[in-house]
Amino acid sequence: MRRDTPMFRIESAGITDVGKRRRNNEDAMFLDDEKQLYIVADGMGGHQAGEVASEMVVDSLRAYMERFNENAAVEELSDPDDSLSKAANRLLSGIYLANKSVYQAAHSKEAYTGMGSTVSTVYFDGGTLIAANVGDSPIYLVHDGNIERLSVPHTVMAELDSRKAERLGGEFRHVLTRAIGVNETVQADISEIQCFKGDILVIGSDGLSDKIEQHEIKEVVRRDRPMKACRQLVELANERGGDDNITVVVLKVKNRQSKIGRFFRSFFKG
């Protein structure tokens, strides 16, 4: 089934930065305005394992979602959730596939033991936007002047009540309760909501959310175009320490172009 012509056009930009303290960048991201699929993954594990994990997550999820556009017969989840749309089920299948792949890879080599990753992804299907995540990489939605977090943080800190959470030391704030590649199966959180012109989505890694408050993010993305907003947010995060890799993806929902608009746009790259 070929994808119908999308209802909205997405203007996107993304930057991933190694930050100031780390030696390598274990974040990975993927943006595709045509397929309207956006992924951010924050990898973890010794040596290069984090990079490999996040790359595998992005790669497998992307490859899986691409199959549908190609009109190929693809395996889907054996028990799809009937409360979700077909596209949402597919996204989940893709995440579970990615999880299995990373899990298997982590058990195949000594160097990869213990590797894992978060994943946060946004996919547009018709007039709905589908946001899914495993881990603590945030997905924010700016709508009507308000910013809210669509993703569910799978961290020990978030799942404890506030009193206990405050007592958690710095290192424990980032302990994940769910991650890709750690167990053979994983449960992702997913939400499908109506999408409107003018909505702005921000997908990031915790390098972003740790340093910048939600209202600050809202201000920046409302004010500037995606690329500029990304740069500003990365700079700000680095200014405030930059001790983790920082990844920001900013999506702006725009109207579908007219045929003429698309004709002219087809001359331009990117």
Add this chain to the structure above:
Amino acid sequence: MTEAQKRLDNDRKLEKSLRASGKVVLPVFFKDSRVGADARTPAEAGLAGGAVAVLKAAEGGYAPIGDEIVLPIAPFMAAAKGIGHFNLVYDMDGTARRERLLYAYRNLYIPSYTLRLAAAYLNLPLDDVTADLGAAIHMGDRLSVPTTRYCELLVNFKGQHGSFKSYSFFDVVNDKIPLSVFQNKLVLVSPSAAGIMNPMSTPTDPTMPVGEFSAHTLWTMLNKRFVERPAWADFATLGLILIIGLTASLLLPRLKAMLAGIVFVGLCTLLIAGSIYLFVAAGAWVPTIYPLTELVLGYIGIVSISYLITETHRDKVEGESAETNRMLGLSFQSQGMLDMAFDKFRRVPVDQEMKTILYSLAQDYERKRQINKAAAVYEYIEEHDSRYKDVAERKKKLMQASETMVFGDGLLGGSTGDNLMASGSDVRPTLGRYEIIRQLGRGAMGIVYLGQDPRINRTTAIKTFRFTDDFDEAEVKALKDKFFREAESAGTLSHPNIVTIYDAGDEQDLAYIAMEYLEGEDLEKFIKKGQLLPMRKVIDYVADIAEGLDYAHNKGIVHRDIKPANIMLLKSGVVKITDFGIARITATSQTQTGIVKGTPYYMSPEQFSGKKVDGRSDIFSLGVMLYQLLTGTLPFFADNPAALMNKIMNVPHVDPRTVNPKIMKPMVQILNKALAKTRDQRYQRAVHMAAHLRQTGKHMDALVARRKTSASTAAAVEGGT
């Protein structure tokens, strides 16, 4: 002494010739010297006569200044018609494009050699040549030569090398050239030997002799082929630079690569062609070299930058990737996503390990009966190593097999052959998670295979159903849904006399049910006279079946197709009902075409009248089967379905005792009740029929026991007396 004398003699000769001709113009030359020679040489006295009068000066106009002049000797000057300077001037790129028509020396304006010649050619006395300094030089009222602000003429070249006829001095002096050639022409005599006078670089000829340059200059003047540098030329150039600058920095980087290239070539062509056209057609010289350079450099810059960026990006992406791709591919393969796996494997360099992996992928495809894709993988391996295992032969075999196929991607189509085993592959095919070992038989609805669940090593029977291609996508989906719902409900049945269903699934357009594998035969074998089972056994079996039916009816499931072919008698002596509910689906799918498959000897009257059936319909069918098992004949028989329907609905069955006198009365009663045309008059529950049968069985046993004892008593009595 003689040398000097000779010279003087020669001079005198030359002077004489000059005077005789009266048409010779001699060259003069300006030298750059810091200190202008103060003293006037005797020859300078006659210089004023050779100067051009300047009438007015245009704003900002001025002539180049000469510091020191080199003149011919006074006698020559006096004998010549006139003089003109031949100072050359080159542009910044070392090319000569212009001629300085005037030079200011002291207070005099000395014409260029070419200017003087032109005036002479037009028979104009020098007095009639006046200058509008910085704008033009007027040759009387015949010709006005436009000049730059610096009194320069832009030379328009007549053409390429050889535009003017030239003759070797040697030839002329030795009378090899007829003098008529020179009649009425301007003749320029100039040295051209290398070393004496080096050639000049010009736009049309990089090694142009000086004389030819003068010729072009004269041609320009006399033919009025002036090249103007229009006032707007500067603005135009600036404007172009600006436009090109904006285009190159803003537009080109944003365009797609191919389009940017086209735009670039287009702009270059426009610039070059435009300037040529203006030059040739309108004599206007608009220097486009700067905008053109800017464009070329800008474009090269853009292309390099974007190339470098994508290259480094690609490096980063590809660096880690081979390993990641291999791992992802293996993962996908293990999860059954073979296409995605192959996609990833293709990006990994093919070493020995990869060949093994790819080989196993091909075998996985074979198991899934995707023959073309399996062949493609073998071919891929073959490309890298044709000797690896048996890839070449396998590929060949598979491709041959695929050519004989009629339909589809891997399954043999055709009306009779949908045999999974004939795919040309010797790898066990799989259907869902079951491995197919061999064909067991052909059922009414499809082929039955012997299969194995590899995970728990359980042997199962796999019944396959093919949804015919008569249906469109929606209908097939509806049928499949129904199929699985029925299989699901049948799967809930767990009874010693009902075949257990383990699993149901579908792959492509083949649906299957995995069920208990039974070793035995169906009752079809025992329905003919002479092959009948013992009556006592029949009673027990049918009672068992009735109990099984009752169990199912209580769960709300009706069989709908009770007949001997659907009852299995195992080697162990147990009877099992098969094909619960499924029969209905496949029957529906087949009656779509309007053909009734098989003859409905066992169908109940209400089934014909299209009423909703319940358990009592099964009881009727069971009754028909019981009749058959006891007598070897059918209670209702006709040649055609219509007559049969009539009999079943309206004609009472023949008393079984007429066929088999051994049948006892209770049995007849049971049969009559089971075969009641109105279902309200039948057994309402199968368990009642079972109870009745068992009771009858007990009576039979009692009778037999009594006969035996009486027989033995009789024997004993007989024996005893």
